[in-house]
Amino acid sequence: MSINRVNISGNLTRDPELRVTGGGTQILSFGVAVNDRRRNQQSGEWEDYPNFVDCVVFGARAEPLSRFLSKGSKVAVEGKLRYSSWETKDGQRRSKLEVVVDEVEFLSPRNQASGGQGYQQYGGQAQPQAAAPGYGGPVAAAPQPQAQPAYGAVQTPPSADVYDEDIPF
Template sequence: MASLNKVFLIGNVGQEPEIRVTPSGAQVARFSMATNERWTSRASGEQQEHTEWHNVVAFGRLAEQVKEYVSKGRQLFVEGRIRTNSWTDVNGVKHTRTEIHANQIVFLGSRGAAAEGGASRTARQVEKGGDIDIDEDFTVGDLGPAVEMDDLSLNPND
């Protein structure tokens, strides 16, 4: 039976990316990203909102692009897959962390849009280190096929 592990997110970066280098020299970028869900309560008629925080990880050339262009508050489109890592710390306590391993990141708005509180009329796509300007009316289908990342093993304690 076939299966699918694919995630699409549009949200804002919650913290400056953390960049690490693996023992093999590959860069790894980690950052949090918030997505918001809004609805009107049927019972009260009031607007409700829920913020979900996601742990996003990018590897290799994509991590290099994150290091250069991603900052707190920046609006992004992220395409990737869900990965759950488990480890035991030095005190014997088991930890679990669910992450989004990014295959593709699209920058929505200008670099200064986060600070200005608005978004520009363009988006910039970065996929494994290449970038392409795309139209403001893009859809997920316009992004093309996802690029599969190499299977990198990463210990969260490194």
């Protein structure tokens, strides 16, 4: 038995690139920088060494997600690894390992100045949530999507002014 699952969190290294294949499949590509900490042998200090991970999202999820991501955004990504190899026109062999993304969680604010709505998790379509006072989740201002798909409802945390006495059971 083998398991092919990966979870990473980091910052986007570039703005996402949205393409469409000849058959109409949407493909969103972006890179995530993640740090590895190592001790410097000479100084004894801990240092961060960046790793750059290519990520790809396929299908109808690609376009809506592209509207919420930009260079520098902090995200957590879950997916599976996929290895690709090819030969260039000049005969060189190339290969890469990338993450085929299943879920994205937005970890950085989209717009610090205006609050009220946050985007907690993206596992199919972007799901806006009202940010409750005292809720420690990310805060972002974004327009409401035009049509909501028939995915599971996103639960919002209770507002800070709800008490046990207010619950009717």
